[in-house]
Structures are given as C-alpha cells and as structure tokens.
Amino acid sequence: AKIKMEDILFMAPYSEKNVTISAYDTDPQSERYGLPVAYKLSSGGYGGSSAASPSSMMQRQIVEVHHTRIIHVADGILENDVFGTPRLEPVVNRLIDLEKIVGGGAETFFLNARGGLHMNQQPETKLVDTELLETRMEEFTHNLSRYLRTKGIDVNTLNFDIADPKNYFDMIVSLISATTGIPKRILTGSEQGQLASSQDENNWLARVNERQTDFCEIQVLRPILDWFIEHGVLPEPKDSDYEIKWPDLRTVSDTEKSDVALKTSQALANYVNAQGADMVMPPKQFFEDVLGLEYREEDLPNAEDFDPEPEPEIDNINDGQ
Secondary structure (H helix, E strand, O other), X not given: OOOOHHHOOOOOOOOHHHEEEEEEOOOOOOOOOOOEEEEEEEEOOOOOOOOOOOOOOOOOEEEEEEXXXXXXXXXXXXXXXXXXXXXXXXXHHHHHHHHHHHHHHHHHHHHHOOOEEEEEEOOOOOOOOHHHHHHHHHHHHOOOOOOOOOOOEEEEEEOOOOOOOHHHHHHHHHHHHHHHOOOHHHHHHHHHOOOOOHHHHHHHHHHHHHHHHHHHHHHHHHHHHHHHHHOOOOXXXXXXXXXXXXXXXXXXXXXHHHHHHHHHXXXXXXXXXXXXXXXXXXXXXXXXXXXXXXXXXXXXXXHHHOOOOOOOOOOOOOOOO
C-alpha cells in the first residue's frame, strides 16, 4: 500500500538490548529463509517497572512488530545477516587491562612512594612497652607525627622501585588502535597533548569514508530509502537507480589552497614555456588530466590578439662582394 510522508508518525532506533527476535522464517523455499519474521521491542520504561506514578512516567512495554516495519542493522556480519560483532567486543578485554594498569599504577604509587621502614632491635635491648612503639609507628605511618622515638632500635629507610606503567599503557593503546583502525594520535592525541600528523588525519578520514560507503550506505541508508520508495513516500528514481553523495570530510585550509594555487601556476608556466610541449601533450589533456581544470578553448586568447615582433631580416652577403 502506498503511503505519504505525513502518514509516518515516527522512526526510532533500538539497540539489541531492547530487541529480541520472536520468530524466524523456516521455509527453505522462502526468499527470507533464516531471517527474522517478527521482533519484540521493549519500549518506554523511563520510570522503571516499579514507578510510583504510572500516569506521569511511561511504563516499559513489549511490542511485537512485523519485519516489514524493521530495518535490521547488524555490524561485522560474517556467516549470516542477523547477528554481527559488537563494536567494542574485540577491544573490551584491552579496555579492562587499561583500567587495571591505571588503577593499579595509582595504588602502587600510593603504597610505595614513601618507601618503608626497617626496625632493627639491638641484642641487648629489651622492649618494655611494645604497644607504645606500635602506636608511635602508626602515628608516623598515617602522618599524625613526623618523628619516631625509639630506644635501642635502629630505624632504616626501605626504598622501593616503582614500576612505570607508561610502557604498558602505550602497548595496550597501540593494540586498541590496531584493532579499531583509529590512528593512535587520533585516539589519544588530545589526552596526551600530542597533535595528529596530516598522515594520521588522512588515514582516519579515509577510514571514516570507508565506513560511510561500505556500511552506513549499504546497511542503513539505502534500506531506508528503498523502503520509502517502495511504499510511495519518495518518488521512484529514473531507471530505478540513485546515487548517494557523502559530504567531503576534508576541509582545505587557506594555506593548502595557496600551496595548490602556487604549484598549479608553476606547472602551467613550465608547460607554456617549454618548446614543443603541446606536441607531447595537447593543452586540453594537460588542463584536464594534469591540472584537473575545465578546458574552455573560447576563453583562450586568439592568435590575432597578439602582435608579435617581426623577425629581423638577414642580408645575404656574398664573399668577395
């Protein structure tokens, strides 16, 4: 049935946490064999299931929806088109390791930064009040007292080597970067006070563009547009085909524009001043293939507009005359 744009009340995204598949197509002769037929969506629930005032807070509801009203998006699919790989699953263990290193490093520094004390009792010393000594040690340890009184006991400082977690941190971040495809300086540059190089930025923008064209367009955008076209929300394109153009991610700075203009002018000057260059490469090919510009012959100056200097005449001089 054909519908209009105003007939669509809303569109809402649902994560796999709030969606379960209630039925599959089990007919081997069906085009949708093995794919979901119906879903159960868990909607609402902003106030929780035990909200005191159901009238003011939406209760969680389970709604069963037919597959024709669902755009199923699965990322990282391999053997089927239903279940993919969650984005964080490949790196979740590394993120836990990173949390351990950061937390463990801070705890180790707190415990060992002050070092320790070694108390050596002289053989002839006899402790009379051990409880008093323990109290003084606790006061010294907890910064309640900055001196320690002892009798017949030598106190020596124990220095501990505190491991530097930086190398382990960098190793784990490198693994996360390699797994996700995000350049390391793009991933953590602002946090470490580092600036990403132009190569890192180009690699990341290429990665984003690949994500747009290979996933977002194929798995998300085109299925939605095809659904709109099929149901009459959007007009059917000519030849039943349409093209999706993504915005350019790279913004050229004024410095880069000036550099391109300078090099273009230099290339054009070298081409014009080179004798016989038009015999090797016609001007139209040079403009379009090398400079990437539109070749408009009508904008070029005409030959009659020039007044070339006449060539000097050379008199023939005969020997002996």
